[in-house]
Amino acid sequence: MAWPPQFLDELIDRTDLVDLVGESVRLTKKGNSYWGCCPFHSEKTPSFHVVPDRKIYKCFGCGKGGGAINFVMELDNLSFREAVEVLAKRCGMQVPDSGASPGAKERREKLLTINKQAARAFHRWLYAPEGAQGLAYLQKRGLSKGTLTRFGLGFAPNRWDALIQELSKEGYDKRDLLDAGLAVSNKDGRIYDRFRNRVMFPIIDTGGNVIGFGGRVMDDSTPKYLNSPDTPVYNKSRNVFALNIAKKSKAGQVILTEGYMDTISLHQAGFDSAVASLGTSLTPDHAQLLSRYFPQAILAYDGDGPGVAAAQRAIPLLEKAGLKVRVLRMRGAKDPDEFIKSYGREAFQRLLDQSENQVDYRLDQIKKKYNLEDDAQKVAFLQEAAQMLSTLPSAVEREIYGGHAAQTAGVSPETMALEVKKAFQQRLRKEKKKQERRDLAPAVNQQPQTRELRYENIRSALAEEGVIRLLLLDPGLAGEMSGLTGKEFSSPLLGRVFDLLMDRAGQHLNLSLAALAGDLTAPEMDHMARVAQKPESVANSRRSLSDYIAVIRGEGLRRSGQSEDALLLAAQKKNLEKKAYMEEKP
Structure with missing residues (x-):
């Protein structure tokens, strides 16, 4: 860790997580927590949960979770050290000059x-x-x-x-x-x-x-x-050319181009919201970054085959990030740079004003694949168009753009509406079956979302999660662990988190997930936030803890191939512990 843990504890304590998140997310209070739409993915129904008492947040949509430091790291694409420095400045705290790894x-x-x-x-x-x-x-x-x-x-x-x-x-x-x-x-x-x-x-x-x-x-x-290759300060998949200038634009829309020269030419012509990705196709990280500054995106990619393919890949990424997408059609020029040189600024502005909705653009790209004079190909066009339109979330959108497709193919809107409805219902049935399979596989539901963190022993891992939750809810239980260590855990991640928390308890530091931001990777913190959000009662915390520890040790004996006698002794010990607990005076 780069700084003394006492400094990080104070930083977390002095950071109001609700205020911090509220600067980017409109939060609504419900009980003792807050809900809002996640800033890390596009959604219309709030699934982003902030729990101020625990100083953590969790999105039940995309899975992101953690504390104040993690939030700043994710939102602003910063390293752990940079996020700490941002929060320290925000709180008026002096960052210590020395630490365990100042390099x-x-x-x-x-x-x-x-x-x-x-x-x-x-x-x-x-x-x-x-x-x-x-x-x-x-x-x-x-x-x-x-x-x-x-x-x-x-x-x-x-x-x-x-x-x-x-x-x-x-x-x-x-x-x-x-x-x-x-x-x-x-x-x-x-x-x-x-x-x-x-x-x-x-x-x-x-x-x-x-x-x-x-x-x-x-x-x-x-x-x-x-x-440039990726370095500690540069990642081409998470940075965008000219965004340092474009972010100040009042245009209200970002213009995406395929290259540096197109972007620079647009800026010189007065279009100061132009940007370009950096030697790679647009990524989800690019889309999320742009969505923090703009509500709408206009794709001004080249009109050739690769440009059309790039636009088709970019549209769903931008929409998922919450941007409204339009597509610019250039005729008489291969790219924005050439168009402006040939026709001037005013002509390009008219082009922007006439940029078409991404749905019509995608319909037109589907149309180009078929000869609509041939009845068989007309049917194939309508079926593919219906599949695409069935992905639209709004019934109004499906009806309007279904009408566009019908007009293109020369069929009635009612006929197209039936085809779109059929495709939409098929999609719903597939999603329902997937959900039913997930619901019928509870063990799968308990697994971490990241495959690398997979549990090898679900029963033990659930007990390990319970121990960690109890420790977070009632730090006083740290002295009643019966000698339990992380080495006894079946999950390496859960064992490591347990040891980190116990080490903090030994130093009389705060026991919170937010304090572990520098020790866990983003996927690890996302999963631990999910673990912490699961329900856990502290009404009978010592008994629950004893049960959890018995399960962990019992499963540990099975994994090690211990004899049935050893397992029987472990069970007897568990029963004695339960009896002693029940005989305790209130």
Whole structure:
């Protein structure tokens, strides 16, 4: 852990979880807890539960859960250390300078500084004699000097060690540049610059930090784009190009493009909400990130086959994240950059205004697969369209867009409505059967949602969960564990959590899941929040604890292959413990 546990306990105590979550989620109080729509996935019925007494939250829809630190980590895509620093600043607390592992923060700060220095070097080289080719290329693409400065564009010289030599003047060696993803090592161990003879696009996060780079060739050589690898400060699947600028837009809608140049051209033309994914298809993390800043998304992807496929993949991800999706249709140009150069800003604005609903777009893509002059193919079109429309949550949407499909195929709206209703009912039946199978398999329902955390012994694991719940509800039970240790647990995760809580009890620290944010991975914390939310009575806590421990030890004997006599002795011991408990005076 990076900080003294006393500091983290105080931080958690001073953070009002309801206030923290309430800044992003509209919460409604019900009894002693609060409910709202989850900020981590799209939903219309609130399933996000905040329990202030336990200082934890849990979404019963997507499974996310944890305490204040976990919430900030998930919401803002931050590391544990960064989330702690954000909360400390929010509470007016001074973050201790020292801790058990101070190197993580220093390493991150070092990588960010290296990236900043590299960005400055690339930008300076763009205007140096050896950057003339890069500057000419960007000017030919129509970018003004103001745009070059605003986006910090640069140039990587056509030398093997230009950046290595440049940053060595600042005290950084080749290994530092390897860590930052700015250098690569070949099989002989030679280290050289990753980016050479390319125009450079710095990637800046929403906090204003340079976290990576994209480099583009100026001819037809390959690869056309070369991007930074994932590093401790950069993950291409969780960051978006130009969001640091677009997040300030008043447009109310984000324009998604396929590349850096399209995004930059749109910004130069005055469309300041344009962004692009980073050398990868749009991911659920991208969609969730965008949904924090915009209610609507317009896909301005290329009109070729790959662009259409990318749009089809992006639509459900964006909708699931809660964004309303529209699709821009470009004619006479292959991408937004070319369109603006050919027809101007006003024409592109009209294109945006005329962008079509994603449902009509998807219907049109289905239509292109069939010859509607052929009756058999017309039937196939209507059946596929009905399957797609059956996924729409609203009956009104299904009726309206079913009418569109009917008009396209030349059949009556009533006929199409019947086909859509049939597909919708088939979908409901399938979902019902799946739910029935889940309901008939209670053991499966008790398993963690993450396969890697799977329970090998359900009976023991449920008792282990019960011990942990009782300990969280009544920390005074820590002294009545009969010598139980995490090694006796069948689940490694539950055993580790138990040992962590008992260790905290020995140090007279708070016993709460929120305090374990630095010790558990996100999936582990999600599962433990689920465990903590299960009902547990403390009315007869000592008896319940004794029963749980007996089950854990009995199952442990079975796993170890102990004899029937050993199992009988364990059962007798359990009965004696129960008898002693029953004879206790109230």
